[in-house]
Amino acid sequence: MSDNYHLDPAVKRATWLTVIVAISLFTIKYVAYHLTDSQAIFSEAMESIVNVFASIIAFFVILYSAKPADRDHPYGHGKVEYLSAALEGGLIAFAAVVIVSEAIHAFYEKRPLRSLDIGLVLLGSTGLVNYSLGFYLNYIGKKKHSPALEASGTHLMADFWTTVAVVGGLSLVWLTNIAWIDTLLAGLVGLHLIKEGYHLIKKSIDGLLDKEEDSIVNKIKELVNSHRMKGMLQVHHVRVMRSGKYHHIDAHLVVPEFWTVEDAHDKTNEYERMLFKEYPFSGEFHFHIDPCRKLYCQYCNLENCPVRLEPFKDFRDMSLSELTNTEEPDEVISQLDKDS
DSSP states (O other): OOOOOSOOHHHHHHHHHHHHHHHHHHHHHHHHHHHHOOHHHHHHHHHHHHHHHHHHHHHHHHHHHTSOOOSSOTTOSTTHHHHHHHHHHHHHHHHHHHHHHHHHHHHHHTOOOOOHHHHHHHHHHHHHHHHHHHHHHHHHHHHTTOHHHHHHHHHHHHHHHHHHHHHHHHHHHHHHOOTHHHHHHHHHHHHHHHHHHHHHHHHHHHHHTTOOOHHHHHHHHHHHHHOOOTTOOEEEEEEEEEETTEEEEEEEEEEOTTOOHHHHHHHHHHHHHHHHTTOSSEEEEEEEEEEOTTOOGGGOOOTTOTTOOSOOOOOOOOOHHHHTOOSOHHHHHHHHHHHO
8 A cells, every 4th residue: 555645846836836827817818808808808818717716726626635544534635636627617617608698798789899919919928828837737737646737737728729719710800800700709719618618527527436447447457467476366346446646446356265364465465565566646456355266277377286277378468358347256267268
């Protein structure tokens, strides 16, 4: 078991930077909106308000998620990061509804646009800063296994392309004086944000409900197949409960049937430590022990086995479906024999 709980300095630095940049970019976009009266720029400013609130919430959430496990929270506090990402998705969706509503009003009121050249320069500069910050947050979030930071980074990088589209559309308005393009852009931005908010909420719910992630189970499969410890015959019924960067992994482990409880305990602990040396998250394995029932002899290289029925032939790589299989060991191996 690993107890690598602390607020990483890189995560803390990235979170503070997000708050400062979000407030700065909102200020610039708000000024640009008042200079131009552009609904497209208003949509960008509304999204920046979301970024300000989301960055502040993310800061406190990341501080809380770094708290160690305690009596009331035996698996730690990491799942709160998924709540942060879900809240950000909800804020984005709410901002989108306001943007679309305001764009419809502006279309019917036919509000004139002003100083688009200055507005375009200001908006373009915020887009470049957003992309740079988003790339940085996404990198730190993946490296430090922070769902909240990764969600913020992905959101900001998506913002950049929205800003590019808005700058392109407003450039067309500036060149042609066709004002309705501005409200159309604002409406499209709003619809895009509704979609983005939905995906953020869905991803957060999947994390809260511990939806199986193939990438994680594939990593476990890679470790199990590359670390051949004598007596560790087969792993199945793998389930992963994620709490931020902390993973609790339940699995069934098949061991020689003649091992004593003490043998199984000591060797299983050694096997867990071996696997976690290369596992990218902190956490723990919890193995349920199953006896081999003389079904794995041809895959077992244990010397001097008193119950062996046939000689060892070769190791067998375990598949993803085998790892997540919930059947009993004899049913699993019988199915494998049929498949082979």
